[in-house]
Structure formats: structure tokens, C-alpha cells
Amino acid sequence: MGNIILTGDRPTGKLHLGHLVGSLRERVKLQDLGNYDEMYIEIADAQATTDNFGNIQKVKDNIIEVALDYLSCGIDPNKCTIFLQSEVPELSDLTFYYMNLVTVARLQRNPTVKQEIIYRDFNNTIPVGFMTYPISQAADITAFDANIIPVGDDQLPMIEQTREIVRSFNRLYGDTLVEPKAVLPQNEACHRLPGTDGQAKMSKSIGNCIYISDSREEVKKKVMSMYTDPNHIKIEDPGKTEGNPVFIYLEAFAEEKHFLEYFKNKETGEVEYKNLDELKAHYERGGLGDMKVKKFLFYVLDTTLEPIREKRKELENNIPEVYQILFDGSDKARKKAQDTLKKVKKAIGLDYRNDQELIQSTIEKYRNNNRQSEN
Numbered sequence: 279m280g281n282i283i284l285t286g287d288r289p290t291g292k293l294h295l296g297h298l299v300g301s302l303r304e305r306v307k308l309q310d311l312g313n314y315d316e317m318y319i320e321i322a323d324a325q326a327t328t329d330n331f332g333n334i335q336k337v338k339d340n341i342i343e344v345a346l347d348y349l350s351c352g353i354d355p356n357k358c359t360i361f362l363q364s365e366v367p368e369l370s371d372l373t374f375y376y377m378n379l380v381t382v383a384r385l386q387r388n389p390t391v392k393q394e395i396i397y398r399d400f401n402n403t404i405p406v407g408f409m410t411y412p413i414s415q416a417a418d419i420t421a422f423d424a425n426i427i428p429v430g431d432d433q434l435p436m437i438e439q440t441r442e443i444v445r446s447f448n449r450l451y452g453d454t455l456v457e458p459k460a461v462l463p464q465n466e467a468c469h470r471l472p473g474t475d476g477q478a479k480m481s482k483s484i485g486n487c488i489y490i491s492d493s494r495e496e497v498k499k500k501v502m503s504m505y506t507d508p509n510h511i512k513i514e515d516p517g518k519t520e521g522n523p524v525f526i527y528l529e530a531f532a533e534e535k536h537f538l539e540y541f542k543n544k545e546t547g548e549v550e551y552k553n554l555d556e557l558k559a560h561y562e563r564g565g566l567g568d569m570k571v572k573k574f575l576f577y578v579l580d581t582t583l584e585p586i587r588e589k590r591k592e593l594e595n596n597i598p599e600v601y602q603i604l605f606d607g608s609d610k611a612r613k614k615a616q617d618t619l620k621k622v623k624k625a626i627g628l629d630y631r632n633d634q635e636l637i638q639s640t641i642e643k644y645r646n647n648n649r650q651s652e653n
């Protein structure tokens with residue numbers, strides 16, 4: 279079996295820096311390496327309805343935003359199939375059969391779902407659809423026989439749930455589904471990028487994000503008001519870099535070239551900080567102010583985002599083409615999902631039209647019954 283890559287995003291907002299480092303950059307890297315047979319990217323609009331059923335407009339509006347973000351970050355529709363989840367109804371059928379393989383208690387134990395319920399203030403009003411979304415993710419993955427899933431670490435419990443479903447299914451109905459593996463970014467700072475407010479995860483639903491498509495001014499404003507070490511009050515105070523989002527963003531984005539360009543003294547040619555370790559060391563011993571670090575972070579982010587913004591502007595003038603990419607991708611994805619659903623229903627034994635054995639044995643059963651009653 280070859281390599282089949284699948285990832286996705288919920289169209290609940292524009293994509294943010296967490297997506298860029300947690301998953302998007304990995305996808306582009308894998309895409310450009312070319313070491314795969316098929317690559318699918320799902321815009322999970324159906325899943326997004328599970329916590330936005332009262333505001334479908336939000337989901338609808340964000341489909342194009344997510345697609346624009348993909349394309350401007352370098353996802354190539356000639357190499358990947360980008361599709362809309364709701365355009366592939368076979369995914370719901372698969373979800374339905376997988377639901378029998380998961381207990382309610384198992385869903386309730388999922389740490390990501392637990393956390394998301396708190397973020398969303400669901401309390402005792404958790405929609406069944408929301409509770410079961412890890413099962414629908416298993417459908418999304420297995421429908422395409424995907425074995426490589428590049429994700430941020432909040433998705434690990436979902437991949438684990440999928441693996442369990444695959445194992446249960448194959449045990450019950452024979453070897454049919456492929457067990458996937460999560461692939462995390464190499465750089466640990468990218469596994470779960472914190473929010474600008476210092477919360478553990480930058481997330482669309484919390485609103486603590488720097489968006490990939492934010493303007494230069496917006497990025498500047500957000501960086502300058504970012505949470506840092508609350509005890510680092512005066513410049514001379516020793517500061518903490520651990521858990522400090524400004525430094526975590528630098529871990530995720532700053533490259534050697536940024537240090538060499540930004541901190542080079544034009545006259546002497548001397549470089550004030552050659553790498554992040556030097557910058558961190560100064561902050562930790564005191565004498566380095568938040569403003570100076572934030573200005574550098576802004577420079578790094580701006581340098582990274584500027585080419586993406588440019589590309590996005592071009593794409594924004596070609597909206598019909600972008601929608602067409604999604605529709606063509608959805609048609610292609612649907613064909614594959616239809617094949618998997620057929621395979622799954624056959625394995626379960628729900629393949630009546632092609633089940634000659636069933637029809638034959640029923641004929642014989644009634645023939646025998648009637649013969650006996652005649653005698």
C-alpha cells in the first residue's frame with residue numbers, strides 16, 4: 279500500500295498561525311516532496327455545523343476563506359484534492375456504521391472534546407452531533423484509505439479514536455480499513471501554538487488568533503499587545519521564556535536569516551543576537567524589554583506573511599476559479615468515498631443487490647419450509 283495523506287480544517291473562520299505551523303506547512307512540505315500517491319484536503323463544513331447549527335452562514339462564508347488560505351500558502355490543487363465534506367454524503371453513511379463500534383463512555387473520555395465543550399459553554403446542552411464528531415473524522419480518514427495525517431497535537435485523540443474504530447471494524451468484519459498515523463511537525467513549538475492571550479491553544483473559536491490573512495497593521499497591533507511574562511515588568515527584571523507566547527512564536531517562525539538581517543548593525547556589521555538562544559538568554563537574565571522582542575517578532579511574522587498576502591490578493595480576483603477547484607475536488611473525492619462505502623457495506627454484509635448467496639439461501643429456506651408444511 280502507498281502513502282495517502284489526508285488533512286482538513288473546519289470552515290469556522292480564516293486560518294491562523296496555529297494552522298500554518300501545525301499543519302499547513304507540513305502539508306506543503308509533503309506535497310512538494312512528492313513521496314505520496316494521493317493527497318486529500320477536506321474543508322469540514324459538515325463537522326462545523328455541529329457547533330454552528332444556528333449560524334450556517336458563518337460556515338458558508340468561511341469555505342472560501344479557508345480555500346484562499348490554502349492556495350495562498352502554497353497548496354497546489356494539481357497535486358492535492360481539495361474537497362467539501364458536505365459534497366461527499368458517503369461520509370455520513372460511514373459515520374453511521376462506525377457509531378456502533380464506539381461507546382458513549384469512550385466519547386466522553388476524549389480530552390479534546392472535553393476541552394472544546396468547556397470552550398463552547400455547552401454545559402448540559404451538548405449536541406449529539408458534536409459529541410460524535412470524532413467518529414465522523416474516522417469516516418473522513420478511512421473513506422480515502424489515508425494512512426498519513428499531518429496535524430497539531432489537539433488532534434491526537436481523534437486519530438487514536440480512528441485507529442480504534444479501524445481495529446474494531448477489521449476484527450468484526452474482516453480486513454477492510456486502513457489504520458492511520460498522525461504526523462506532528464518536527465518543531466515542538468508547532469505542535470500546539472498558544473493564543474496571543476497566552477491560552478494553551480490559538481483557536482478560531484476562542485478568538486485569540488493572528489490570522490494568516492491579517493493585514494500588516496493588524497499583525498502589528500496583535501503582536502504589540504501580546505501576553506508575555508506578567509512578572510517581567512521593568513526591562514532589568516529577569517524574564518521567563520518558557521510558556522511565553524512571544525518566544526514560542528519565535529521558536530515556530532524565526533530562522534537564522536531573520537536574526538542575521540534584523541540584528542545586524544549596519545555600520546559595524548556586528549550581529550547583536552545570532553540566534554534564539556542568545557535572545558532568550560538575555561531576556562532570562564534581565565535587561566531585554568518586551569517591546570524589543572515583540573518588534574523582532576513582528577518583523578519575522580511580517581516577512582513570513584507578506585508573500586502569502588500577495589498571493590491571496592491575486593486569488594481574491596479569481597473567486598469563481600477557486601470555487602471550481604472545490605467542486606472538481608469534491609467530485610473526485612466522492613468517487614473514492616463511494617468505492618470505500620461499497621467495500622464497507624460489503625464487509626458488514628449489507629450488500630443485498632450483489633448478494634446471490636442471500637437470495638439463494640432465502641429461496642431454499644422457503645422451499646424447504648413449504649415442502650415441510652405440505653408433507
Ligand code: ATP
Nearest residue numbers: 287288290296300429430469470471480481482483
Ligand atoms: P475551531 O476552534 O473551530 O476548532 P481550530 O482553530 O481548532 O478551529 P481546526 O480547523 O479545528 O482549527 O484545526 C485544523 C488543523 O489545524 C488541525 O490539524 C489542528 O491540529 C491544527 N491546529 C489548529 N490550531 C492549532 C494550533 N494552535 N497549533 C497547532 N496546530 C493547530
Ligand code: MG
Nearest residue numbers: 288432481482
Ligand atoms: Mg479545532
